Amino acid sequence: MQSRQWEVRLSGTGGQGLVTAGIILAEGAGIYDGKEVVQTQVYGPQSRGGASRSEVIVSDEPVMYPEVTESDVLLAMSQEAANAYVHEQRPEGMVLVDSTFVKQVPETEARVYEIPLTQIARAVAGTEIVASIVALGALAALTGVVSEEGLEQAVLARAPKGTEEANRKALHAGFAAGAELREQ
């Protein structure tokens, strides 16, 4: 099999849990799936304005150049994040937007998937807090960057006590939503 490197960017606003989501994706792919992973967050004037961004590079081989410039996979959970990052996406890559908040996707050659991640989180788990976990499930099903088993183990290892069931429901709803779109 050809060696493959995925550059994944998770973007949205503070409070959506994207830093934790980046760690979970990294631990699923790195600790459970056995890939080489570099996971990064950058804080600066943007983050003080409420923007939040997390990046994960997943590779079959040690990662030499840890800075993500263009991404293969972009998650945008706010309109501002979509406006900022869709144009930094590789055209052969894919974009997943949370259609709960992203009402207009900037023009792009990349394949765009729209899923109401936050509405799904509220519906299946009764809380918006796990919307980023719905997103991870959808990304796993759409891309294969992390195995569903590895991701589930990583989610449960990081879920605060008492929130395991909400996280598991969110994850499975995300898998299902992603799988449905993939088959279209």
Place this chain on the structure above:
Amino acid sequence: MQSRQWEVRLSGTGGQGLVTAGIILAEGAGIYDGKEVVQTQVYGPQSRGGASRSEVIVSDEPVMYPEVTESDVLLAMSQEAANAYVHEQRPEGMVLVDSTFVKQVPETEARVYEIPLTQIARAVAGTEIVASIVALGALAALTGVVSEEGLEQAVLARAPKGTEEANRKALHAGFAAGAELREQ
């Protein structure tokens, strides 16, 4: 004031909370203190063997080169981590070891501080889980890489519900232990 860049490496074993500690340090310095921060974890064969490592670069200016090679500040919470990273420390820098687990510090020109971080966590908060928070408090007092106020806000923002008081006690015990050593 001269522009300054700190490269901080937090190292130990999985389960000591060093990835979360890296995020908290980054959010304290980045979101609350207003610095430019890049925070990274790398997963690979080492992490599958149980080693855990997190890196934080804190700067007055945007960080151009995000990879930490030699660190200015090293936290080593296991003997293995001390063995692996003390020799990658800049000689003008400082090393903080958890003397609960690190019984022999490899020879180095860097200044070494030994604090029984895990024993302190057990004593003040009744749990080892917050040993990395004791460590962050001590690092803040010893180095000034993050303000005590910024760090406290970041710790409380990331503390799971019901653990705020344990985290606050751990943090203050760490500040006190660091301040005491600094004055010697």
